[in-house]
Amino acid sequence: MIKSLLIANRGEIACRVIRTAQAMGVRTVAVYSDADAKSLHVRMADEAVHIGPSPAAESYLIGEKIIAAAKQTGAEAIHPGYGFLSENAAFAQAVLDADLVWVGPKPASINAMGLKDAAKALMAKAGVPVTPGYMGEDQSDERLKAEADAIGYPVLIKAVAGGGGKGMRKVDAEGDFLASLESCRREARASFGNDVVLIEKFILSPRHIEVQVFGDSHGNVVHLFERDCSLQRRHQKVIEEAPAPGMDPATREAICAAAVKAAQAVDYEGAGTIEFIADASEGLRADRTWFMEMNTRLQVEHPVTEEITGVDLVEWQLRVASGEPIPMKQDELSIQGHAIEVRLYAEDPASGFLPSTGRLDHLSFGAADRVETGVEQGGQVSPFYDPMIAKVICHGATREEAIDDLILSLDDTEVWPVRTNAGFLVRALDAADFRAANLDTGFIARHGDELVPDGVAGEAIWDTAAQIAYDGYDGSELDGFRLNAPGRHSVWLSHRGEARNVDVAATDETDATGYADGDHVIVFAKGVGYSFDTVIRGSGHHSAHDGDIVAPMPGKVIAVDVVEGQQVEEGQRLMVLEAMKMEHALLAPFAGTVTDLSATTGGQVEVESLLARIEPAEEG
Incomplete structure (x- = not known):
């Protein structure tokens, strides 16, 4: 067994x-x-080695640095994970040449599946069903168009070296083919340095079905059943589940047998995934399911397979790389229940899914069966890498149970000030079509805006924010500011430019959670975070510091509505601060006079810096 x-x-x-x-x-x-x-x-590992600057091209993608780190630390083996160099045959060979153990398939197997056209040709020869199309050497415009015309539109043009949705164009009509071909080739050259393409029949109701396979150096290959990865946004997987909904035993047996045959054709060792495209217009059928490609590594979505089989695929990887046979035989593997995984991304669905990077001041996951993450509260979401915060996985006796548990977990997920797609995921999981397993790769695009929360707080959210602000305030300096004190207690709240005076109702009856941070309140509900600025008032007198207007976080002043010496009313907007891509209105806590005004339009301010002061009007 590998020791390091x-x-x-x-x-x-x-x-x-x-x-x-x-x-x-x-x-x-x-x-x-x-x-x-x-x-x-870095902290979890027994030892860590610095390998370069932040950009991956200067660190994680430089194989020589990684091999040098292994030699420096006495590591016997290298596990590539996924992404980066995991499917780089040259790197795998370099690891082996350095007398290290490569935890993955042989370089020849990676090469065999590295180009889509060669892989499809190999699969067809091995008797694995492949999508109707053209993969020939004649790459002239005339030949490619003729083949597309013969296949019948719509067709898909795919770069043979493509991946991640790049170098791919759907063509709906004959007249659009040549322009789409030119665009596809241009992107393929820029992204992969290879503009060779293949033509495939476009499947109108496609389901993305993949089979987990595992091989060893003793000639054994098994499958660990299938996953459905049909819910995608711009060709990137969002929700994955195992087993595939609607998969009958006969179809499963045929597809999984084809996957094993595909792995055997390349003498495969280690964990791999055979990806199929299925025409689900008439349900899942073996004769309407075709080989698409092979991923010669561990997949992001491997936890759902582990959850339904009870297998630790990483343990299997290490044992097989050490020369041991696969720990279980095919007839010892079975499906238990249903598992669903969602990818929790640091992105803002309300802003076109733009990445949201920065410090994770607040991070709390719900009670999922399993959370796979590489970040923690106080850490950073870096702009240099993929913005995934975590994979959240739930396993249930039934698909419905797994869906319900996952929704509850996402409801309780709290991330701030980084924005996430948790609310989007909740809506997707709870959509009637998803619950009914009416799935295909166009699901997200088809449902569109209905899956994106608008981020506008409802009445219950305002009430929760008021209660959190009140409960989180230290009233020792403010006479009469107590839950049981006589008089009316209220909180001025500002949310997305709207200001309200909300009465505090002492109650725990809410589905929302949150926390107070000074004069700032964050409320979480159904995976969405809502930001409020607050000014708390009770029935007593104003203390010396009640009128201090301070910046709740670092930001830029984008508007100043008052001048020094101006008389203002309670709740009147004084200025607007832009921070974390949001606008925050700062309000007068009571009627009085503006003094000590230091904020200027366009100025940058630090957290808790004094921007102005309101001197209370004399009581009389």
């Missing part, structure tokens, strides 16, 4: 591999860039 292991990756997959390796008694070595110096995977 270097993980040539970062984030949640590095943490995932480290946990299993350490449980097996294997010493672990992490590598890290400048941006990851304080990351969770």
